[in-house]
Amino acid sequence: MDGMTDATVTLAAWGPDDLPLLERANTPEMTAHLGGPETPAELAQRQERHLRLMRTGEAVMYRIELGGVAVGGIGYWRIDHDGTPAWEAGWNVFPEWQGRGLARAALRLLTQEIAARHDRHLLVAFPGVDNAASNALCRTAGFEHRGSGTQPWRGSELSFHIWTLDLSPLDLDGREPDLDERFGEGVLDEKVWWPHYLPHWASRERTAARYSIAPDALELFIDADTAPWSPEFDGDNRVSHVQTGQFSGARGSTIGQHRFRDGLVVREEQPERRLHLPRYGVVEVRMAAVRHPDAMVAFWPIGFEDRPEDSGEICIAEIFGSEVGEEGGWVGVGVKRQHDPRLRDDFEKIRVEGDLTQMHDYAAEWTPDAVRFFIDHRWVKTVRQRIDYPVQLMLDLYELPRADRTRDVAALPHTFRVERVRTFPRS
Known part of the structure; x- marks a missing residue:
């Protein structure tokens, strides 16, 4: 399978020079469902964490590109979800590029990659309850809504929906055809x-x-x-x-x-x-x-x-x-x-x-x-x-x-x- 291209949307590996993309996404508008902007020090820590987890294989992070132009970011990282090894996904698209289906195309590339390359086949996303666009994307991408939750986040509380997508291969062992x-x-x-x-x-x-x-x-x-x-x-x-x-x-x-x-x-x-x-x-x-x-x-x-x-x-x-x-x-x-x-x-x-x-x-x-x-x-x-x-x-x-x-x-x-x-x- 080719998990890296979908029309003109491509995924490019996140690199040491991509801190400006985190800064570009660190606006009140882009972080409204995440508790607001982070400080410069927190952004630097996030950049270092991206690169460290990529080196250890605990995360895979990408720039979303359209014709070679960075329009946002997407990635997935290891978690345990209700006792099951899983990946958590997150994404963003810059405001001027929103409404064009780019996040959906990028998520399709991501799911294809996980299904083709990894043994963990459960993908989980936790968009904020008020993040209508991300919740709609999960719904149309085939995720199953599994409830809601609340947790402490940046000195406040974050309320989110729980979405899961089963990427496991077809298993016909033990099944008898009719x-x-x-x-x-x-x-x-x-x-x-x-x-x-x-x-x-x-x-x-x-x-x-x-x-x-x-x-x-x-x-x-x-x-x-x-x-x-x-x-x-x-x-x-x-x-x-x-x-x-x-x-x-x-x-x-x-x-x-x-x-x-x-x-x-x-x-x-x-x-x-x-x-x-x-x-x-x-x-x-x-x-x-x-x-x-x-x-x-x-x-x-x-x-x-x-x-x-x-x-x-x-x-x-x-x-x-x-x-x-x-x-x-x-x-x-x-x-x-x-x-x-x-x-x-x-x-x-x-x-x-x-x-x-x-x-x-x-x-x-x-x-x-x-x-x-x-x-x-x-x-x-x-x-x-x-x-x-x-x-x-x-x-x-x-x-x-x-x-x-x-x-x-x-x-x-x-x-x-x-x-x-x-x-x-x-x-």
Whole structure:
């Protein structure tokens, strides 16, 4: 994983010449939730403490930089929290740079680093109760609110909220899957998989998956004579896809799964299929991306949508071939609300080092209160929202249309290889 860059925000190691950054943050405005400014001697002691703890490995401190310009500071240091070894995090962004999402970007880099490099996987933050911005950042970054507290601080008392974020890797030891699909039988198990892509918005004929069962892998492919799946509603997009459920209304109705645009109308009535519809637990796929600018692969469970609001999406992996290089690429993960008014979009792209066209594991651990996302069993993101209905699994290969409507026929077929899909019931 690359834990050091996020867009134009970078983290640079705190150094001996960075006392002026502490002085710059030592204003009544910047210290309003910390008991007010410190004296010059106290700032010098703080600077010395930063450097000493960094030398011993008890803390890691950074400048937050935007295009090489220092805009604040962030760091983490060892603590014990309720008897558990943990890290405590703190941060600041200078007033002229606030409101641009820089603290959030820096915190994302910090959490990625801790998950990738350290054995302590509990991160704790204690923003003041009146620090609305920092408390909101903890909430949107996936921290769990664990109460409040008060302690003596600088001759007075500091009241704070307690936020925790579990960065531990995915642990499946001792858990038994209720689906362990390894595609080793030579045929697709249609008691689990429906080999069509949203056929209600087109037809079963147009949306039939093109696939083969290779040794120990499902291969979905798009070749030269693959036609657009729904030109009426989705232009020149071509798809090869399997899913584990199907629900839609009568022909001519607007009832159907994954209403991806306005004006959709059911073009062919479909049988209802409740094949494999997990609700909570772990959902995992082992798959390989396609490195071509026209291709995209994805694994995204969606609400079965027998009620229109039960339509949220848990995007476990969405990988555009245009964002895959020889040494790494970007993987989209998170929650998309679709038509569920109870959800909000919380989706981002995670940088992964290594060849994404080789097999990697992508997973989500889903509980009633949150979804934790993992790549190669390493934590990458937590979304603290409630998705309380069954979902169906969706495995997709897309060929996305070009503006000039040409196709790179010489590169075809695009082939999406999936080695394994597993689900584990809630423990």
